[in-house]
Amino acid sequence: MRRPARGEGGAESLEFLGAVPFAVIVALVLWQILVVVEQQAEAATDARVLVRDAALCDATRHPGLRDIDAGAAGGTATLTTAGGYVTVTVTLPPQAILPGADLNRLGVVPPSATVSMRHEPC
Amino acid sequence: MLVIVVVILQLLVLGGAVASLRIAAATAAGHATIAADAAAHAAVVTLTADSARDDFEITLQAGALCAIDKRQSVDGGAGQLCAAVIAAAQDAAQRNGAVIVTLQVGADPRAYVTTTAPALFDVIVETEVPGPLARLSKLCADMQQREDLCWARGWSAARSVG
Numbered sequence: 001m002r003r004p005a006r007g008e009g010g011a012e013s014l015e016f017l018g019a020v021p022f023a024v025i026v027a028l029v030l031w032q033i034l035v036v037v038e039q040q041a042e043a044a045t046d047a048r049v050l051v052r053d054a055a056l057c058d059a060t061r062h063p064g065l066r067d068i069d070a071g072a073a074g075g076t077a078t079l080t081t082a083g084g085y086v087t088v089t090v091t092l093p094p095q096a097i098l099p100g101a102d103l104n105r106l107g108v109v110p111p112s113a114t115v116s117m118r119h120e121p122c
Numbered sequence: 123m124l125v126i127v128v129v130i131l132q133l134l135v136l137g138g139a140v141a142s143l144r145i146a147a148a149t150a151a152g153h154a155t156i157a158a159d160a161a162a163h164a165a166v167v168t169l170t171a172d173s174a175r176d177d178f179e180i181t182l183q184a185g186a187l188c189a190i191d192k193r194q195s196v197d198g199g200a201g202q203l204c205a206a207v208i209a210a211a212q213d214a215a216q217r218n219g220a221v222i223v224t225l226q227v228g229a230d231p232r233a234y235v236t237t238t239a240p241a242l243f244d245v246i247v248e249t250e251v252p253g254p255l256a257r258l259s260k261l262c263a264d265m266q267q268r269e270d271l272c273w274a275r276g277w278s279a280a281r282s283v284g
Binding site: 007015020021034040047117119 | 142148160210282
């Protein structure tokens with residue numbers, strides 16, 4: 001290993017300091033991706049629960065998204081009936097790990113899931 | 123020192139890629155399960171709504187088959203109601219982006235001990251959806267160990283209530 005020449009002392013520390021932000025950014029991006037993927041699974045679960053209820057013959061009052069998932073603030077659930085099928089689409093606002101970041105403006109596709117079930121005849 | 127940071131970055135990216143694949147596979151499996159739910163439910167709804175269900179139940183109790191098994195090229199069974207049940211299940215699976223791998227319609231065992239109850243059926247469905255590596259068809263054709271990365275499967279069952 002070469003001994004640092006005079007005046008090179010601390011160069012490695014500076015390189016390290018320069019590279020740390022990249023490592024932090026990569027870690028944050030990975031974390032953000034995991035959060036959005038988790039929300040995708042949450043949207044699928046919500047859509048599944050809602051459509052199972054809506055497909056019942058004797059469903060008199062369909063629960064709302066907030067009734068089944070208190071954490072789905074700002075999300076939307078649309079219910080359509082056609083051709084003997086009930087279809088529920090749940091869309092959640094992408095949750096940013098950094099406060100104040102607007103993922104919609106960054107072009108992140110909102111987590112969304114659609115589930116269809118045959119409507120029970122009465 | 124820079125080397126350590128580069129190694130950490132590489133580990134982060136590699137770990138992230140592997141984790142993403144596993145998460146995508148788990149998400150696809152959840153998707154397949156939801157589709158299986160819908161298919162089993164559609165099959166039971168079709169059975170419940172059809173007036174020929176009592177005759178169909180007797181046919182099943184007599185040993186007739188009403189099933190799909192893609193692995194063994196079984197598709198269909200006895201009677202029009204069986205065809206309608208299979209069509210309804212396939213339609214429901216397709217609407218949810220999946221295909222049926224296996225489907226089995228059977229008479230509920232409780233129907234064997236009573237003659238007055240309405241016809242009872244059990245339906246078991248297994249579906250599959252493309253996994254995260256499904257587009258790499260050559261890789262998937264050779265892959266035996268990790269085929270869950272190519273095809274995600276889910277199953278569900280439903281029972282008619284008479």
